[in-house]
Amino acid sequence: MSAQADTGQQWIRVWFGEHVLADYAAEPAVADRYAEAMRKRFMGLQVTSDPLPEGHEAKEPLPTRQMWELTAV
Numbered sequence: 584m585s586a587q588a589d590t591g592q593q594w595i596r597v598w599f600g601e602h603v604l605a606d607y608a609a610e611p612a613v614a615d616r617y618a619e620a621m622r623k624r625f626m627g628l629q630v631t632s633d634p635l636p637e638g639h640e641a642k643e644p645l646p647t648r649q650m651w652e653l654t655a656v
Contacts, residue, residue: 591610
């Protein structure tokens, strides 16, 4: 089987030159929304969307609730 076998997930990465600043894997619809958000946040940086290679595990989904309190400094 190929190292690029279809896992059904997309791998979104934000690049600063040759360095990956952020990466995220998700179902295609969620991955597309994430990629668009990253393009807006990191204008001018390259954002790639590729099939998640076989053998790479998707990270846990982002939490749906706030994980800590934000306080004024």
